[in-house]
Amino acid sequence: xxxxxxxxxxxxxxxxxxxxxxxxxxxxxxxxxxxxxxxxxxxxxxxxxxxxxxxxxxxxxxxxxxxxxxxxxxxxxxxxxxxxxxxxxxxxxxxxxxxxxxxxxxxxxxxxxxxxxxxxxxxxxxxxxxxxxxxxxxxxxxxxxxxxxxxxxxxxxxxxxxxxxxxxxxxxxxxxxxxxxxxxxxxxxxxxxxxxxxxxxx
Amino acid sequence: xxxxxxxxxxxxxxxxxxxxxxxxxxxxxxxxxxxxxxxxxxxxxxxxxxxxxxxxxxxxxxxxxxxxxxxxxxxxxxxxxxxxxxxxxxxxxxx
Numbered sequence: 001x002x003x004x005x006x007x008x009x010x011x012x013x014x015x016x017x018x019x020x021x022x023x024x025x026x027x028x029x030x031x032x033x034x035x036x037x038x039x040x041x042x043x044x045x046x047x048x049x050x051x052x053x054x055x056x057x058x059x060x061x062x063x064x065x066x067x068x069x070x071x072x073x074x075x076x077x078x079x080x081x082x083x084x085x086x087x088x089x090x091x092x093x094x095x096x097x098x099x100x101x102x103x104x105x106x107x108x109x110x111x112x113x114x115x116x117x118x119x120x121x122x123x124x125x126x127x128x129x130x131x132x133x134x135x136x137x138x139x140x141x142x143x144x145x146x147x148x149x150x151x152x153x154x155x156x157x158x159x160x161x162x163x164x165x166x167x168x169x170x171x172x173x174x175x176x177x178x179x180x181x182x183x184x185x186x187x188x189x190x191x192x193x194x195x196x197x198x199x200x201x202x
Numbered sequence: 203x204x205x206x207x208x209x210x211x212x213x214x215x216x217x218x219x220x221x222x223x224x225x226x227x228x229x230x231x232x233x234x235x236x237x238x239x240x241x242x243x244x245x246x247x248x249x250x251x252x253x254x255x256x257x258x259x260x261x262x263x264x265x266x267x268x269x270x271x272x273x274x275x276x277x278x279x280x281x282x283x284x285x286x287x288x289x290x291x292x293x294x295x296x297x
Binding site: 020025026029030032033034036037040041043044048051052060065066069072073076077079080082083084087179182183186187189190193194196197198201202 | 220223235243248286293
């Protein structure tokens with residue numbers, strides 16, 4: 001052990017402006033920053049490919065933006081139920097927490113179901129109608145990569161939230177853990193807001 | 203800290219943010235159907251998207267009430283994105 005480490009071993013870690021109140025929260029924020037870079041690269045790549053392409057279908061004509069508006073609404077609602085679940089667990093109201101966390105998980109599951117329906121419809125009907133293919137057209141490729149990467153995050157979020165729900169029910173997790181799970185879930189919502197705009201509306 | 207009044211206040215605040223997000227989403231979809239000039243449409247959609255994303259980050263992710271450090275962490279990916287766009291500029295606008 002080095003001298004400096006030996007000197008600090010017994011002492012309390014010094015308070016600096018960087019010392020967080022909750023290390024788990026800082027950890028989640030750092031993970032989300034890295035994750036945002038992955039999404040950022042994909043979105044910037046999508047924008048550049050689209051800008052450089054001579055032909056690009058009008059998204060609103062190929063993709064069903066009414067259905068995806070409903071999906072956006074669902075994710076926003078599930079974000080609200082998530083913050084309500086956090087408020088409930090902070091008040092020590094576990095029954096209310098379970099109800100709202102259940103709604104949040106349900107919202108995520110319905111979102112995934114709608115996305116599965118959307119993909120099936122696109123692959124089976126819409127893309128062949130517009131003579132577009134998954135493997136040959138950048139429009140379809142970038143669409144499936146972006147929405148697929150996001151859908152994977154929603155799946156992960158549903159599993160994560162279910163684990164947190166189970167752990168809080170058993171009394172092993174508290175408000176601190178719910179807040180961290182909430183950060184992840186709101187991030188997934190935030191990214192969908194951007195994808196909805198850039199991929200479906202613009 | 204977790205007093206009832208605090209919680210009631212924040213619940214009302216969360217619902218207010220929710221209504222704003224809802225209205226902004228409806229506006230977004232509505233302007234797509236309005237056949238606006240392309241540049242205007244893209245500009246408006248960008249502003250609305252950034253507005254909605256910041257509402258989620260500030261209120262739902264509590265960034266508004268956190269230390270500056272977390273805000274800096276949250277903003278760091280944008281630096282990368284800006285660099286990425288700048289680096290790819292020669293490819294986007296070839297001379």
